[in-house]
Structures are given as C-alpha cells and as structure tokens.
Amino acid sequence: MHTTPADLVAALDIGGTKIAGALVDSGGRLLAAARRPTPAREDAATVMGAVAAVLEELLRSADWPRVRAVGIGSAGPVDASAGSVSPVNVPGWRDFPLVAEVARLVGGLPVTLVGDGVAMTAAEHWQGAARGRVNALCMVVSTGVGGGLVLDGRLHPGPTGNAGHIGHISVDLDGDPCPCGGRGCVERIASGPNIARRAVEGGWRPGPDGDAGAAAVAASARAGDAIALASFARAAQALAAGIAATATLVEIEVAVIGGGVAGAGDLLFGPLRERLRDYATLSFASGVEVLPARLGSDAGLVGAAAAAAGELGIWGVATGS
Amino acid sequence: MHTTPADLVAALDIGGTKIAGALVDSGGRLLAAARRPTPAREDAATVMGAVAAVLEELLRSADWPRVRAVGIGSAGPVDASAGSVSPVNVPGWRDFPLVAEVARLVGGLPVTLVGDGVAMTAAEHWQGAARGRVNALCMVVSTGVGGGLVLDGRLHPGPTGNAGHIGHISVDLDGDPCPCGGRGCVERIASGPNIARRAVEGGWRPGPDGDAGAAAVAASARAGDAIALASFARAAQALAAGIAATATLVEIEVAVIGGGVAGAGDLLFGPLRERLRDYATLSFASGVEVLPARLGSDAGLVGAAAAAAGELGIWGVATGS
Numbered sequence: 089m090h091t092t093p094a095d096l097v098a099a100l101d102i103g104g105t106k107i108a109g110a111l112v113d114s115g116g117r118l119l120a121a122a123r124r125p126t127p128a129r130e131d132a133a134t135v136m137g138a139v140a141a142v143l144e145e146l147l148r149s150a151d152w153p154r155v156r157a158v159g160i161g162s163a164g165p166v167d168a169s170a171g172s173v174s175p176v177n178v179p180g181w182r183d184f185p186l187v188a189e190v191a192r193l194v195g196g197l198p199v200t201l202v203g204d205g206v207a208m209t210a211a212e213h214w215q216g217a218a219r220g221r222v223n224a225l226c227m228v229v230s231t232g233v234g235g236g237l238v239l240d241g242r243l244h245p246g247p248t249g250n251a252g253h254i255g256h257i258s259v260d261l262d263g264d265p266c267p268c269g270g271r272g273c274v275e276r277i278a279s280g281p282n283i284a285r286r287a288v289e290g291g292w293r294p295g296p297d298g299d300a301g302a303a304a305v306a307a308s309a310r311a312g313d314a315i316a317l318a319s320f321a322r323a324a325q326a327l328a329a330g331i332a333a334t335a336t337l338v339e340i341e342v343a344v345i346g347g348g349v350a351g352a353g354d355l356l357f358g359p360l361r362e363r364l365r366d367y368a369t370l371s372f373a374s375g376v377e378v379l380p381a382r383l384g385s386d387a388g389l390v391g392a393a394a395a396a397a398g399e400l401g402i403w404g405v406a407t408g409s
Numbered sequence: 410m411h412t413t414p415a416d417l418v419a420a421l422d423i424g425g426t427k428i429a430g431a432l433v434d435s436g437g438r439l440l441a442a443a444r445r446p447t448p449a450r451e452d453a454a455t456v457m458g459a460v461a462a463v464l465e466e467l468l469r470s471a472d473w474p475r476v477r478a479v480g481i482g483s484a485g486p487v488d489a490s491a492g493s494v495s496p497v498n499v500p501g502w503r504d505f506p507l508v509a510e511v512a513r514l515v516g517g518l519p520v521t522l523v524g525d526g527v528a529m530t531a532a533e534h535w536q537g538a539a540r541g542r543v544n545a546l547c548m549v550v551s552t553g554v555g556g557g558l559v560l561d562g563r564l565h566p567g568p569t570g571n572a573g574h575i576g577h578i579s580v581d582l583d584g585d586p587c588p589c590g591g592r593g594c595v596e597r598i599a600s601g602p603n604i605a606r607r608a609v610e611g612g613w614r615p616g617p618d619g620d621a622g623a624a625a626v627a628a629s630a631r632a633g634d635a636i637a638l639a640s641f642a643r644a645a646q647a648l649a650a651g652i653a654a655t656a657t658l659v660e661i662e663v664a665v666i667g668g669g670v671a672g673a674g675d676l677l678f679g680p681l682r683e684r685l686r687d688y689a690t691l692s693f694a695s696g697v698e699v700l701p702a703r704l705g706s707d708a709g710l711v712g713a714a715a716a717a718a719g720e721l722g723i724w725g726v727a728t729g730s
Contacts, residue, residue, distance in 0.1 A: 165692045174692065223568065237659070239560070246660030247544065248693040257654035258688050261580045261593075261646060269690035270653070272582075325582060332591070333578035333654055338558070339567030367579050369590035371486045371495065372569040 091402045096154045098146055098194065099396075100139065101388030102162040102186075103204065104128050104177030109142040110386075111151050112159075112393035114403040116215045118386060120149040132180045136189055143193050158190055158199045159396030161207025161388045164234070168201045168249030200396035202236075202249040204228075204388055208346065208381075209236025209252060210243050210398065211391030216382035217344040225331065225340045226381065227254055229323075229356075230347035233275040239338060243398055255279070259329035277326035280349045287319040306352040320352065324359035331360075332367030335376040346381025353380075412723045417475045419467055419515065420717075421460065422709030423483040423507075424525065425449050425498030430463040431707075432472050433480075433714035435724040437536045439707060441470040453501045457510055464514050479511055479520045480717030482528025482709045485555070489522045489570030521717035523557075523570040525549075525709055529667065529702075530557025530573060531564050531719065532712030537703035538665040546652065546661045547702065548575055550644075550677075551668035554596040560659060564719055576600070580650035598647035601670045608640040627673040641673065645680035652681075653688030656697040667702025674701075 093114045101108040107126050110118040122145035124138040146152065163175035171187030187199045202210070209218070209226035218224040218238060227235035233255030237244040244251050255275035256268050263272025276282060280302035287305045292315040294300040295308075309316035331343045350356060361378055368374050383390060397403050414435045422429040428447050431439040443466035445459040467473065484496035492508030508520045523531070530539070530547035539545040539559060548556035554576030558565040565572055576596035577589050584593025597603060601623035608626045613636040615621040616629075630637035652664045670677060682699055689695050704711060718724050 167693070239565070244560070244659070246693070248660060250691070250693045251658065251660045253657045253691065253694075256691055257657050258650045259579060259582045261650040261688075270688050329579045329582040334658060336574045336578050337572065337655060337658060338565070339569060339572045367582075367591050370571070370574065370577055372488070372567070372571045373574075 091156060091404070093403060094154055095156045095402055096151060097393040097396050097402060098155045098158045099389040099392040100142065100158065100160045100190070101204070101207070101392055102126070102139065102160065102173070102175070103388070104163055104175060107138050107142050108389055109146050110389045111146060111149055111155060112390060116390050118389060119151050120146055122146055126178065128178050130180055132184055135178060135180055139190070140193055143190070147194070155197065156402055157396045157400050158194055158197055159392035159394070160186065160190065160199065160201045161204045161392035161395070162186065162201065164203040164205070164250055164253070166201055166203045166249045168245060169247055171201060173201070198396070198400055200399050202245050202392070202395045203234070203253070205234030205252055206236035206243065206245045206249055207391035207395055208234070208387045209238060209391065210394035211383050211387040212344050212346070212381055213238045213243060214394040215390060216387070217379045218342060221342050223338065223340045224342045224344060225252060225254065225334045226344040226346070228347035229278060229280070229327065229345055229349040231280055233279050237338065237340070243395060245395070254330050254334060257330055257333060259326050259333070274326050274330040278323040278349070283319050283323050283349065286322060287316050290315040290318065292316055292319070302349055302352070306355055309355050320355050321359045323349070324356055325363045327360050328363035329367045331376065331378065332364060332373060335368050335373035336370060339372055340376055342377045342379060344379050344381050346383070346387065350380055412477060412725070414724065415475055416477045416723055417472060418714040418717050418723060419476045419479045420710040420713040421463065421479065421481045421511070422525070422528070422713055423447070423460065423481065423494070423496070424709070425484055425496060428459050428463050429710055430467050431710045432467060432470055432476060433711060437711050439710060440472050441467055443467055447499065449499050451501055453505055456499055456501055460511070461514055464511070468515070476518065477723055478717045478721050479515055479518055480713035480715070481507065481511065481520065481522045482525045482713035482716070483507065483522065485524040485526070485571055485574070487522055487524045487570045489566060490568055492522060494522070519717070519721055521720045523566050523713070523716045524555070524574070526555030526573055527557035527564065527566045527570055528712035528716055529555070529708045530559060530712065531715035532704050532708040533665050533667070533702055534559045534564060535715040536711060537708070538700045539663060542663050544659065544661045545663045545665060546573060546575065546655045547665040547667070549668035550599055550601070550648065550666055550670040552601055554600050558659065558661070564716060566716070575651050575655060578651055578654060580647050580654070595647050595651040599644040599670070604640050604644050604670065607643060608637050611636040611640065613637055613640070623670055624672070627676055630676050641676050642680045644670070645677055646684045648681050649684035650688045652697065652699065653685060653694060656689050656694035657691060660693055661697055663698045663700055665700050665702050667704070667708065671701055
C-alpha cells in the first residue's frame with residue numbers, strides 16, 4: 089500500500105459499557121472522536137446500530153477522505169481469522185461478523201480486528217511504556233485482566249487476535265473456580281472485583297461512603313489496614329506468577345501494567361516486583377522489568393489504529409520492527 | 410548464503426550425561442555420528458575436551474567438506490545472544506563461551522546455539538508430530554521438563570534461545586519449592602523423579618527389583634495401583650495447566666510431548682487430555698491438541714541441525730515459515 093504521513097486510520101474501541109471511535113493520525117493524535125453507550129443487553133442489530141452511529145459521526149468529519157483503514161479493538165473473545173466477536177459482556181453478539189459489517193459501512197476500506205488487550209499493547213508499544221522494547225507483555229488490570237504481547241519487535245496478536253490473554257492462565261491449579269470455567273486464573277485472584285471480594289471475605293468493611301470497590305480497599309491499605317494490604321499482596325503474587333510464566337515462556341524484557349488497579353501504584357507495584365523475584369528465577373527471565381502503562385483511556389483507540397497501521401504498513405512506523 | 414540440497418549441517422547435542430555429534434543431511438538423516446560421556450563433574454577445559462573429541466571424529470568424516478554450519482542444542486540455561494552456556498548439571502561450565510570454542514575448532518563456520526528444548530522443537534517441527542503446524546509447543550517430560558515454541562510457522566527460540574521453558578512456569582503459586590528457586594513449577598509436579606517421589610510419599614513401594622523410578626510407577630499404575638495412578642494424574646493435571654497457559658498466552662494449536670514420561674502413553678495422555686478441558690477454556694485455546702512426539706533419541710541432533718539450517722536459510726526448508 090502506498091502511504092503518506094498524512095494518512096489517517098479510523099479506530100473503534102468496543103467495550104461492555106461504551107463504544108468509542110476516533111480518527112487517528114501518524115503521531116497517535118485523535119482528530120475526531122465519537123462515543124455511544126453500549127446497549128449491552130440488546131439484540132445484535134441494536135448493538136451494531138450503536139457502532140454505526142459512531143462510525144457515521146466519524147464519516148462526517150472533514151478529515152475522513154484521508155482515512156486508509158479501520159482498526160477495531162474489541163472486548164473478547166474475538167476471532168480475527170473469522171472477523172467475528174463474542175464479547176462476554178455483550179450476549180447479543182456471538183460470532184457476530186463485525187469486520188464485514190464495518191467494512192460495508194466504510195466502503196470496503198481494509199478492517200483489522202484485535203482483542204482489547206492486544207490493542208492496548210499496540211498503543212503502549214507505539215507511544216507508551218513499551219516503546220522501543222523488542223519483547224514485552226502489556227496488560228490491563230481492572231474489572232478483568234487482559235493483555236497482549238510484543239515479540240521480536242512486533243505486535244503478536246496470534247491467529248485469532250487473542251494472544252497475551254494472561255488473565256486466564258491458571259497460577260493455582262487447585263484454586264477457586266473462575267467464571268471462564270478454569271481454576272485459579274490470574275484474573276480470579278488479581279482483578280479489582282476479586283481484590284475487593286477477598287478483602288470483604290477477610291473481614292474488611294467499607295467506610296461511611298459505602299464504597300466497596302478495589303479503590304476503597306487501596307485507600308484502607310494506604311492507611312495501614314492489614315486485611316486490605318493482604319488482599320493487594322495476594323493480587324501482586326498472582327500477577328508476579330503470571331508475568332514470570334510469560335517471561336519463562338516467551339522471554340519478555342518488560343511487563344507494562346495499566347488499568348484501574350494499576351492506579352494503586354506502589355501498593356501493587358511494590359509487592360509485585362518483590363514477588364517477581366520468587367517466580368522469575370531462571371537467568372533469562374529474572375531481569376524482567378515491571379512498569380506502569382503511560383497511555384490513559386485513549387489507549388484502546390490509539391492501539392486499534394496502531395494494530396491496523398502495523399498490519400497494513402501505513403506510516404511505516406506503527407508497531408515497530 | 411548460497412546453498413544446495415547436498416549441504417550438510419554438523420550437529421552437537423550436549424547433555425549432562427552424554428555429548429553427541431552427527432552430520433545431518435537435508436532429509437534429516439545422520440551421516441556420521443560420534444559420542445562421549447559428559448565429564449560433568451570436571452573443570453571447564455575437560456568438558457570442552459570431550460566436545461572437541463566428538464567434533465574431531467566428525468571432522469575426519471569424508472562428508473565433512475559439505476558441512477556449511479554447526480548447530481548446537483545444549484542443556485540449559487543457554488545464552489544464545491552471548492554464545493555461552495551454563496548447564497545446571499555441568500557446574501564447571503558457567504557462562505562458558507561454547508560458540509566461540511566450537512567456531513575455532515571448525516574453522517570459522519557459522520555456529521547456532523539453542524537450548525535443548527528448542528532443539529527438540531525444531532526437530533518435531535521439521536520431521537515429527539508438529540510438522541506443518543503454524544503454532545506449537547513441543548516438550549520433553551523426563552528427568553526434567555523442557556520445551557520450545559513454534560510461532561507463525563517458525564521456530565521461536567527467543568533472544569537467548571530459551572523460550573518455551575514450560576518446566577519452570579508456576580501452576581501452583583503456593584506449591585512446593587522447586588530447585589530453580591520458584592514454587593509449584595510444572596517440572597516440580599510432572600517430571601519423572603517427582604512422579605516417583607509423590608508415589609513413594611503416598612505409600613507406594615517398588616516391586617522386588619527395587620526399581621523406584623517413574624517407569625516402575627507406570628507399571629504399577631497399569632496394574633491398577635491407586636497411588637501410582639494418582640501420581641500420574643497429578644502430573645497430567647500440572648501439564649494440562651501449563652499447556653493451557655501456553656495456549657492462552659500464544660495461541661498454540663498443538664502440544665507435542667516426548668521424553669521418558671511420555672512413554673507411559675495413555676496413562677499420561679488420557680488424564681492430560683481430560684484435564685486440559687478444565688484449564689483451556691477460552692474459545693481460541695480450547696481446541697489445542699496433544700500428541701506424542703515422533704522422533705526418538707536423535708531429536709536433539711536433528712533439531713540442532715534444523716535450528717542452524719533455519720537461521721541460515723540452508724536447504725530452504727528447515728524449520729518452516
């Protein structure tokens with residue numbers, strides 16, 4: 089494809105609560121943006137209608153004629169090889185042919201689909217904490233735990249666009265059942281809701297405002313509450329085991345962590361770096377660094393654009409290599 | 410490099426008990442072979458002397474003039490980027506500059522170094538059960554548990570030649586300490602010596618011949634001994650969790666298992682395939698197949714040759730792509 093720095097990529101970030109869209113330029117800036125709530129309990133056509141509304145807003149932008157491709161990052165699982173998505177929190181979409189539907193609306197421009205963890209990884213590799221890294225794991229620790237991989241200097245989405253799905257590897261083979269059907273998954277131990285659940289089970293009680301989420305547990309931990317500290321330490325241990333497993337399997341040099349739970353800062357990163365020494369023991373894995381993500385809530389859009397640009401060779405920079 | 414089908418690769422397979430060498434042709438056949446016991450308790454120069462003796466035997470072969478490169482598969486950890494090895498069971502070699510030493514003996518031919526798990530993977534991908542597969546994990550379950558990865562149709566050794574080291578990922582974050590320094594590693598649960606240890610701890614006793622190894626436990630299990638069966642089932646569970654983690658992280662389509670413990674056949678593969686359904690739950694991971702390895706004791710040599718041929722483009726086939 090002949091491309092110039094003036095080319096744009098249209099990006100879609102599809103989650104369980106919102107559908108966001110933007111036109112992204114070669115510097116990762118958002119030139120036009122649109123968003124709709126996800127009608128997550130509605131039927132397939134209604135959900136697609138919200139996507140179409142976002143796209144139509146972008147299509148009306150004066151910059152649209154410079155758009156060369158569309159990149160989609162979607163809540164998973166996705167199937168990039170089939171062009172379909174089945175987001176856990178959008179039951180109306182099962183094997184929904186999102187790529188074909190979007191391609192129809194944008195006049196046949198090339199459409200690239202990746203999972204949201206892979207999109208966030210593309211963003212951090214292009215513009216954030218994984219920039220210049222040859223082998224990296226990027227992850228989001230939030231309501232769920234997702235991730236993606238950079239291998240040999242390039243985004244590694246895997247054949248279906250789901251590679252790097254660290255939230256659902258088991259680090260506790262006899263552990264608690266996970267909604268995915270597995271046991272002892274990283275997400276079952278380290279996600280925000282599970283940090284809060286474990287604190288409550290241990291006897292922690294929310295303050296007068298009634299906030300019983302992971303952020304409230306973090307505030308208690310900062311004030312020295314032993315139960316709250318222990319719940320974060322357990323999450324850190326599970327993340328350490330998962331990151332160490334990734335380093336041992338594919339030789340990553342850095343793990344970048346974003347998402348709401350990462351906002352707890354040293355409360356998470358301190359014990360995480362300490363426990364990592366317990367699990368990443370082999371010479372080639374023991375040097376793995378842990379860094380906070382740099383991009384904020386736009387990471388999904390920036391990354392969806394980067395994934396499309398990298399696949400199609402737009403801008404000649406994108407996801408490296 | 411200009412190459413022809415008549416080119417050969419000299420291969421070395423360096424383990425804790427033996428050092429093997431061979432000249433390998435474009436069909437994976439061994440044209441000349443040599444071997445020495447590894448003087449594993451001796452100093453660095455003595456161990457290198459045994460490697461030199463193997464190489465000198467190969468150098469005297471009438472086929473040597475057709476050799477274009479040398480491939481080395483070594484017990485790990487290795488550091489392919491530095492060209493050095495530090496095999497756990499050969500204490501005299503720590504950061505030993507094996508690539509430079511071998512290159513000197515072979516008149517400056519290119520030398521490729523990979524870990525033994527990566528070499529076995531190259532062999533199974535070239536000639537064995539992973540042939541034609543685009544994304545695969547190959548592993549050896551024996552005294553230890555090692556492995557390697559094929560990603561995007563190519564061997565993926567990682568920057569230091571150790572990628573795919575599944576034996577030392579933790580699947581039991583609070584589990585037994587592993588000699589590597591970690592806890593609950595796959596190897597600590599699934600290796601032959603650990604299958605035997607767990608059986609003995611559970612009350613199993615060897616037969617009149619006194620054989621207390623995993624093969625004897627397998628024989629008891631086949632005769633219906635509940636403790637022996639339980640020890641194999643636990644090994645299968647740990648392997649299932651590790652294979653599922655790999656499928657979830659890098660989207661493999663097949664796991665190929667060789668080594669002495671795999672010789673137990675259905676005793677291992679039966680419960681392993683069953684438990685895999687418990688851990689490989691996500692749509693993109695749940696289809697992962699488990700197959701026995703096809704190559705036998707020559708896999709290390711064939712794979713070392715394949716890794717070198719793949720890196721240098723010899724034969725134009727090698728490890729795929």
